[in-house]
Each structure stands twice: as C-alpha cells, then as structure tokens.
Amino acid sequence: MHFVDAKGILNTNGGRVGMNIYRGCSHGCIYCDSRSSCYQFTHKFEDIEVKRNAPELLEKALKSKRNKCMIGTGSMSDPYMHCEEELKLTGQCLKIIKKYGFGIAIQTKSDRILRDIDLLDEINKESKAVVQMTLTTYDDDLCKILEPNVCNTKRRIEVLEIMKERGIPTIVWLTPILPFINDTEENVSSILKECARVGVRGIIDFGMGLTLRDGDREYYYDALDKNFPGLKDKYIKTYGNSYELPSPKSKELIALLHKFCDENNMMSDPYECFNFMQEFPQKQHQMSIFDL
Numbered sequence: 001m002h003f004v005d006a007k008g009i010l011n012t013n014g015g016r017v018g019m020n021i022y023r024g025c026s027h028g029c030i031y032c033d034s035r036s037s038c039y040q041f042t043h044k045f046e047d048i049e050v051k052r053n054a055p056e057l058l059e060k061a062l063k064s065k066r067n068k069c070m071i072g073t074g075s076m077s078d079p080y081m082h083c084e085e086e087l088k089l090t091g092q093c094l095k096i097i098k099k100y101g102f103g104i105a106i107q108t109k110s111d112r113i114l115r116d117i118d119l120l121d122e123i124n125k126e127s128k129a130v131v132q133m134t135l136t137t138y139d140d141d142l143c144k145i146l147e148p149n150v151c152n153t154k155r156r157i158e159v160l161e162i163m164k165e166r167g168i169p170t171i172v173w174l175t176p177i178l179p180f181i182n183d184t185e186e187n188v189s190s191i192l193k194e195c196a197r198v199g200v201r202g203i204i205d206f207g208m209g210l211t212l213r214d215g216d217r218e219y220y221y222d223a224l225d226k227n228f229p230g231l232k233d234k235y236i237k238t239y240g241n242s243y244e245l246p247s248p249k250s251k252e253l254i255a256l257l258h259k260f261c262d263e264n265n266m267m268s269d270p271y272e273c274f275n276f277m278q279e280f281p282q283k284q285h286q287m288s289i290f291d292l
Contacts, residue, residue: 026046036215063100090116108131174192175206208249212245
C-alpha cells in the first residue's frame with residue numbers, strides 16, 4: 001500500500017453522498033469491476049492507495065455541512081480490506097459521522113466490520129446505519145475461487161445475523177451472477193433463504209449476470225483459464241466483446257428473486273433499496289409548553 005494526502009473525501013452523484021478512503025483492493029475477487037481501465041488507476045490495483053488524511057477531511061466537510069444526510073462507502077473499494085486492521089481509518093471516519101449526527105450506508109464483504117459494530121449500533125440509534133453485504137455464491141469451495149482473500153459466504157451470513165440482533169438494517173447485493181458458474185436456481189435459492197432467515201431488508205440485483213469492461217475483462221478471463229479451463233472460449237462465443245453478459249437463465253432467476261422477495265417481505269427493486277439507504281430519518285419535533 002502507499003499513502004497520499006487527498007484534496008477531498010466526499011463526492012456527490014445523483015443526490016447521493018459517497019466517501020472512498022481507499023483505492024484498489026486486496027480481496028482478489030475475479031470479477032471486480034473496479035479494475036476496469038475507465039477508473040484510470042495509476043498504480044497496481046493491489047497496491048492500495050490510502051487517503052491518510054481522510055478523517056481530517058471528513059471532519060472538515062461534515063462540520064460545515066448544513067443538512068444531515070446518509071453517507072455511502074464501499075462501492076468502489078471495500079472499507080474493511082486487510083490494511084484496515086492496522087490503519088483503522090474506517091472506524092475513525094465512523095466516529096466522525098456519529099459525532100456530527102450523519103448516517104452511514106456501508107458496503108463490504110468482510111467480517112472485519114464487526115470490529116465497529118458498537119459504532120454502527122450507536123449511529124443507527126441516533127440517526128441511521130445500513131450494512132450492505134455482497135453474497136454471490138453459497139458454495140464455500142466456489143466462493144474461495146471467486147473471492148479468494150475474504151471471508152466466505154457462511155461467515156458473511158453470520159455477520160448479517162449479528163446485525164439483525166442489534167437492530168441494524170441490512171441489504172444484500174446478489175451480484176454478480178456469473179454465467180455458467182454460479183447462475184443456478186440452487187445457488188440463488190440457498191442465498192435467498194438465508195437472507196430471509198436473517199431479516200435482510202432488500203436484495204439488489206441488476207439482471208442476473210455480469211458486466212465486463214477493458215481491464216476487468218482481461219483479469220476475469222485469466223482467472224477463468226486458471227480455474228475453469230475452456231470456459232473463456234464459451235464466454236467469447238456466447239457474448240463476444242459485450243459489456244453486459246446476462247446469464248442464459250436470467251429470466252428464470254429474476255422471476256425467482258422477485259417471487260421470493262414478495263413472499264418474504266423483502267425489497268427486490270434496486271432503486272427501492274437505494275432510496276431506503278439514501279433516506280435520512282427526520283426526527284419528530286417534540287412539542288413543549290414553550291411551543292404553545
């Protein structure tokens with residue numbers, strides 16, 4: 001990893017406020033879109049860029065921000081990578097978010113988030129905290145191939161259950177679903193059943209498939225050659241150089257998702273999930289005798 005002094009920490013996109021403390025990732029997921037050339041990395045993806053002044057920048061930004069809101073993090077780089085064990089920058093930023101009364105919508109694949117569960121609990125009680133967990137593959141042997149340097153799916157489900165016990169709402173990203181690999185009814189059903197059991201509020205999926213861009217595509221195909229010999233040729237024959245690679249079973253899997261979520265009172269529309277995560281709770285004004 002290497003350190004930089006960043007100029008800013010918050011970004012706004014479509015009304016959503018985001019924060020990235022790190023650039024790059026050490027989880028090694030074979031399908032990671034963040035590797036794509038369009039993000040213009042000037043360093044090796046595994047050489048994590050650390051914004052060492054992130055807490056100071058965040059405090060300055062929130063101190064002067066008039067309207068409270070939800071702050072999202074984790075969409076580009078996981079905030080609980082291996083380096084977070086030593087650096088603890090995510091935890092420091094959560095303390096600042098709590099201090100100024102903002103909310104947090106945090107996305108991860110790692111059980112390291114449990115180290116900050118007390119902070120998340122306090123934020124949720126005072127404003128709002130939402131924990132998002134990515135689940136792609138119920139089979140732990142397959143999970144080790146697809147997501148080699150992070151805790152397995154069973155452990156992530158345990159994290160979701162612990163969040164439920166604390167009353168912290170959760171959202172699951174059921175994506176990507178990789179054609180010819182984890183795009184089975186058995187896999188999707190197994191994950192959905194566990195989501196219902198641990199009280200997940202909603203499931204995010206964008207069509208039961210995968211997206212590949214320059215940079216990401218090459219890395220993914222190298223992983224296919226290593227772990228699934230011959231499958232790359234099937235991809236090229238089926239999809240060519242397409243950006244969107246829907247599973248041949250996408251229609252059936254999408255129907256399964258929506259039916260299951262409807263039956264178990266979970267959101268299945270991604271934009272409904274996003275609205276839930278973005279919505280900052282407005283505290284009721286308590287009337288006193290001085291208001292009369």
